[in-house]
Amino acid sequence: MRNMDAITLFKPDLTKPSGRLVFGNSGSGKSYFLTEMLHRAFRSKEFGPQHRFVIIDPKHEMGSIDGPTVHHAANFPKAFERDRIVYVHPELGEIESMLDMVTDLSFMAADELPEFSATIVFDEFSMIATPQKMSESAARLFTQGRSKRIAFVAVSQRPVIHRISESQSAYAVLFRGSRVDNDRLKEKWGIKPDELDAILRQKQFSFGVLDLTEDSLTYFAPI
Numbered sequence: 443m444r445n446m447d448a449i450t451l452f453k454p455d456l457t458k459p460s461g462r463l464v465f466g467n468s469g470s471g472k473s474y475f476l477t478e479m480l481h482r483a484f485r486s487k488e489f490g491p492q493h494r495f496v497i498i499d500p501k502h503e504m505g506s507i508d509g510p511t512v513h514h515a516a517n518f519p520k521a522f523e524r525d526r527i528v529y530v531h532p533e534l535g536e537i538e539s540m541l542d543m544v545t546d547l548s549f550m551a552a553d554e555l556p557e558f559s560a561t562i563v564f565d566e567f568s569m570i571a572t573p574q575k576m577s578e579s580a581a582r583l584f585t586q587g588r589s590k591r592i593a594f595v596a597v598s599q600r601p602v603i604h605r606i607s608e609s610q611s612a613y614a615v616l617f618r619g620s621r622v623d624n625d626r627l628k629e630k631w632g633i634k635p636d637e638l639d640a641i642l643r644q645k646q647f648s649f650g651v652l653d654l655t656e657d658s659l660t661y662f663a664p665i
């Protein structure tokens with residue numbers, strides 16, 4: 443892979459699993475990167491008129507493009523129907539029910555509208571998943587997302603590598619992580635932790651992209 447562009451990251455691809463994982467320490471640049479990628483995707487003509495971007499951001503971190511912000515699940519359907527991009531800031535007790543709503547409506551739209559496609563970004567995925575346990579909606583997005591033309595971008599500080607996200611992801615974007623986390627990447631994907639850290643520490647906010655279907659790791663300068 444030579445380029446990690448907004449299309450590769452965000453566009454659903456019927457030949458690849460729906461998941462895209464983003465990992466890295468607090469402050470390593472994940473939300474900044476996603477916000478910039480989202481701006482690029484939003485300007486691109488590669489995403490059809492019926493494409494939807496849904497940004498689920500419980501920490502209110504990702505800068506917004508022109509689009510409504512939804513705090514309660516009841517307000518989501520209208521915004522989703524009307525707007526190309528919807529920011530979702532669920533209250534802490536409503537994160538799972540919000541994801542259920544987003545997933546249900548996206549799957550329904552995919553079944554009813556042949557031109558529908560979507561990118562769903564979940565910043566702070568560890569709020570709903572661990573390596574052992576994953577919410578049902580997240581599992582649906584990973585396993586059935588591809589056939590529904592949905593890309594699911596799961597972002598977390600620690601690598602949340604559940605067996606479902608491990609097998610149903612196309613890419614993992616790796617920002618600088620801790621030693622323990624890099625060791626986990628080694629155990630799962632054979633990444634060399636010393637090499638990863640030596641390269642990422644040279645330049646703040648740089649990152650590596652692991653292509654999980656081609657099994658290759660490429661490094662990128664900060665965006």
Ligand SMILES: Nc1ncnc2c1ncn2[C@@H]1O[C@H](COP(=O)(O)OP(=O)(O)OP(=O)(O)O)[C@@H](O)[C@H]1O
Nearest residue numbers: 466467468469470471472473474475599647664665
């Ligand atoms: N590529 C970049 N160029 C310039 N500044 C950046 C870049 N990436 C991140 N920053 C700066 O670093 C700060 C922290 O980055 P960011 O919020 O993206 O971290 P994060 O990985 O999302 O952390 P957390 O896990 O705590 O949410 C940003 O507010 C921004 O000011």
Ligand SMILES: [Mg+2]
Nearest residue numbers: 472473503565
């Ligand atoms: Mg963040």
